[in-house]
Amino acid sequence: MAPGRNLLDKVWDLHTVRELPGGQTQLFIGLHLxxxxxxxQGFQMLDDAGLSVLVxxxxxxxxxxxxxxxxxxxPLRDAQAEEMLxxxxxxxxxxxxxxFPIGSGSQGIVHVIGPELGLTQPGQTIACGDSHTxxxxxxxxxxxxxxxxxxxxxxxxxxxxxARPKVRRISVSGALGFGVYAKxxxxxxxxxxxxxxxxxxxxxxxxxxxxxxxxxERMTLCNMSIEGGARVGYVNPDDATFxxxxxxxxxxxxxxxxxxxAWWRSMASDKDARFDDExxxxxxxxxxxxxxxxxxxxxxxxxxKLPRVDELPDDDRAAAEDAYKFMDLVPGRPIAGTPIQVAFxxxxxxxxxxxxxxxxxxxxxxxVAPGVRALVVPGSEAVRAAAESEGLHEVFKAxxxxxxxxxxxxxxxxxxxxxxxRELCASSSNRNFKGRQGSPTGRTLLMSPAMVxxxxxRGRVADVRELL
Amino acid sequence: xxxxxxxxxVTSRRGRGVVVRGNDIDTDQIIPARYMTSxxxxxxxxxxxxxxxxxxxxxxxxxxxxxxxYRGAEVLVVNQNFGCGSSREHAPQALGRWGIRAIVGESxxxxxxxxxxxxxxxxxxxxxxxxxxxxxxxxxxxxQELAVDLAARTVTWxxxxxxxxxxxxxxxxLMDGSxxxxxxxxxxxDQILAKAAAxxxxxxx
Ligand code: SF4
Numbered sequence: 176m177a178p179g180r181n182l183l184d185k186v187w188d189l190h191t192v193r194e195l196p197g198g199q200t201q202l203f204i205g206l207h208l209x210x211x212x213x214x215x216q217g218f219q220m221l222d223d224a225g226l227s228v229l230v231x232x233x234x235x236x237x238x239x240x241x242x243x244x245x246x247x248x249x250p251l252r253d254a255q256a257e258e259m260l261x262x263x264x265x266x267x268x269x270x271x272x273x274x275f276p277i278g279s280g281s282q283g284i285v286h287v288i289g290p291e292l293g294l295t296q297p298g299q300t301i302a303c304g305d306s307h308t309x310x311x312x313x314x315x316x317x318x319x320x321x322x323x324x325x326x327x328x329x330x331x332x333x334x335x336x337x338a339r340p341k342v343r344r345i346s347v348s349g350a351l352g353f354g355v356y357a358k359x360x361x362x363x364x365x366x367x368x369x370x371x372x373x374x375x376x377x378x379x380x381x382x383x384x385x386x387x388x389x390x391x392e393r394m395t396l397c398n399m400s401i402e403g404g405a406r407v408g409y410v411n412p413d414d415a416t417f418x419x420x421x422x423x424x425x426x427x428x429x430x431x432x433x434x435x436x437a438w439w440r441s442m443a444s445d446k447d448a449r450f451d452d453e454x455x456x457x458x459x460x461x462x463x464x465x466x467x468x469x470x471x472x473x474x475x476x477x478x479x480k481l482p483r484v485d486e487l488p489d490d491d492r493a494a495a496e497d498a499y500k501f502m503d504l505v506p507g508r509p510i511a512g513t514p515i516q517v518a519f520x521x522x523x524x525x526x527x528x529x530x531x532x533x534x535x536x537x538x539x540x541x542x543v544a545p546g547v548r549a550l551v552v553p554g555s556e557a558v559r560a561a562a563e564s565e566g567l568h569e570v571f572k573a574x575x576x577x578x579x580x581x582x583x584x585x586x587x588x589x590x591x592x593x594x595x596x597r598e599l600c601a602s603s604s605n606r607n608f609k610g611r612q613g614s615p616t617g618r619t620l621l622m623s624p625a626m627v628x629x630x631x632x633r634g635r636v637a638d639v640r641e642l643l
Numbered sequence: 644x645x646x647x648x649x650x651x652x653v654t655s656r657r658g659r660g661v662v663v664r665g666n667d668i669d670t671d672q673i674i675p676a677r678y679m680t681s682x683x684x685x686x687x688x689x690x691x692x693x694x695x696x697x698x699x700x701x702x703x704x705x706x707x708x709x710x711x712x713y714r715g716a717e718v719l720v721v722n723q724n725f726g727c728g729s730s731r732e733h734a735p736q737a738l739g740r741w742g743i744r745a746i747v748g749e750s751x752x753x754x755x756x757x758x759x760x761x762x763x764x765x766x767x768x769x770x771x772x773x774x775x776x777x778x779x780x781x782x783x784x785x786x787q788e789l790a791v792d793l794a795a796r797t798v799t800w801x802x803x804x805x806x807x808x809x810x811x812x813x814x815x816x817l818m819d820g821s822x823x824x825x826x827x828x829x830x831x832x833d834q835i836l837a838k839a840a841a842x843x844x845x846x847x848x
Contacts, residue, residue: 197815215682306730322732324761332828431848608671615694
């Protein structure tokens with residue numbers, strides 16, 4: 176009998192248009208998501224080549240990166256940002272692409288709205304000019320970030336030239352402890368396998384811990400695959416996936432839905448599927464996790480002490496020394512208790528309703544510490560509306576958090592939300608690279624949204640389990 | 644650069660070198676996000692490595708890209724995992740517009756590597772020991788010409804040479820001029836449309 180196939184193989188084979196000389200595959204892209212930062216140049220290149228969009232019905236657009244979150248009023252104060260927005264409006268109109276603009280109720284971070292609208296579905300190939308496209312893998316899709324020339328390629332041909340990645344199954348056994356979230360799981364995975372460990376691989380996340388995660392948690396998990404070097408991360412579709420999709424705007428309608436479910440199920444990895452590599456991690460060993468350095472693999476449990484440089488593998492030492500200097504942290508000291516000046520809850524990693532609910536549970540227990548600037552930025556207009564209908568905004572505001580409009584905000588410095596000077600930010604986003612949050616000398620500690628809320632109340636890195 | 648429609652055949656790149664040492668140099672260092680708020684790539688070269696080159700007050704910190712000896716360099720020499728981080732093509736665009744036409748390193752982040760190929764910039768790897776030798780040689784004599792030869796799979800400098808590696812697919816694309824993927828992909832237009840029509844989620848369940 177032929178050995179079982181994994182989801183990646185099934186999706187890859189199904190979407191293969193042809194093999195290209197040189198060993199790459201011409202892969203059909205079932206869903207293309209675009210935003211204002213990487214699409215204008217793509218359209219420009221298309222125009223320069225005198226081409227049009229081949230399958231406009233499979234591309235969808237929104238605006239997120241440069242959108243200010245204090246007010247969505249137009250024209251945007253920043254003339255360049257306004258120009259980018261206008262470019263998306265003009266390009267989508269000219270090419271007949273569906274656009275979810277500010278005020279439509281559907282605008283938001285591209286990786287939040289794709290799933291929310293039911294566009295993201297199992298068995299698809301998905302591409303977007305943003306490295307966190309791996310988020311959509313939560314549905315059992317093969318989704319990856321692409322560069323601008325590739326945005327042009329997808330617009331022109333609905334295809335990409337790609338090499339098939341290997342697949343590593345990461346099984347997380349047991350159960351997660353109290354106060355431990357999907358964010359901690361992925362930070363733990365990256366810590367264990369390294370920021371380069373996933374290069375050339377797609378990560379399949381499996382095992383009892385993963386199966387019990389909600390869809391939003393699976394999105395958090397898959398989102399940061401790229402921080403572990405894996406361009407693709409996915410979870411096999413199951414009942415949680417189908418329940419999430421049922422009734423969403425672009426999901427198959429009632430009559431067709433059961434057919435869709437049968438097909439989606441058939442795309443999951445077979446029980447006897449083969450993998451190029453397998454890794455097992457124990458869910459019970461994962462603690463609320465915090466990064467201390469300038470790459471997402473430099474992370475420890477919140478109760479641990481900062482590692483001494485000589486305890487680290489040879490290859491990591493130079494980076495660690497550099498990180499300690501930049502972060503102004505001292506090896507051997509506990510990470511808990513480190514004073515913060517900014518708290519950011521949001522981003523495509525952790526800006527969904529369940530993230531805000533968890534953060535609000537913590538926020539309810541106190542007030543933002545004096546001297547801390549704390550922002551809650553919903554990932555989409557729909558998340559914002561849903562949170563408001565539950566009264567979460569009141570909880571945050573009463574505790575001293577700012578309640579913002581939807582956008583990428585402080586995840587990256589392309590809009591007015593930025594760190595200032597040496598500020599240290601407890602952040603629910605995905606990257607702690609130098610300069611990422613807008614100040615070249617600003618510092619980032621990545622953690623779960625509940626942990627960010629805890630840090631905001633204490634004014635210091637704190638173990639969220641003490642507040643829950 | 645990438646606006647070019649017909650692709651050249653890239654079999655080798657010759658030019659002077661510039662060394663940027665360090666592992667895990669990410670795309671935020673190569674081009675800070677705050678310089679990406681333009682709908683064009685033109686002018687990005689001005690901001691390449693901005694935050695590692697200058698203090699926040701604009702005082703140069705002595706980065707190799709500001710070292711007069713490296714002015715006009717076309718071959719960038721780096722260490723491990725260069726270009727990690729975001730998918731932004733702005734990073735190779737900024738390097739390319741600054742004048743970089745080939746990169747030799749110990750390893751590259753995957754998306755960055757792909758973006759380089761898409762711009763016709765070969766990013767090739769060599770062993771750690773060879774990269775160290777090459778770096779020392781360039782720093783000692785920045786005026787010398789380096790040759791990155793994809794056909795022979797070597798990088799040569801004055802008094803030395805080393806084997807380079809590049810995945811066959813990408814190397815082939817550069818050498819036969821098919822690195823501009825768009826044209827190649829569109830050759831299969833009919834097959835693409837047939838594929839679209841056959842997918843259950845496109846045609847309807
Ligand atoms: S929230 Fe951050 S990582 Fe996510 S799409 Fe926006 S900028 Fe990219």
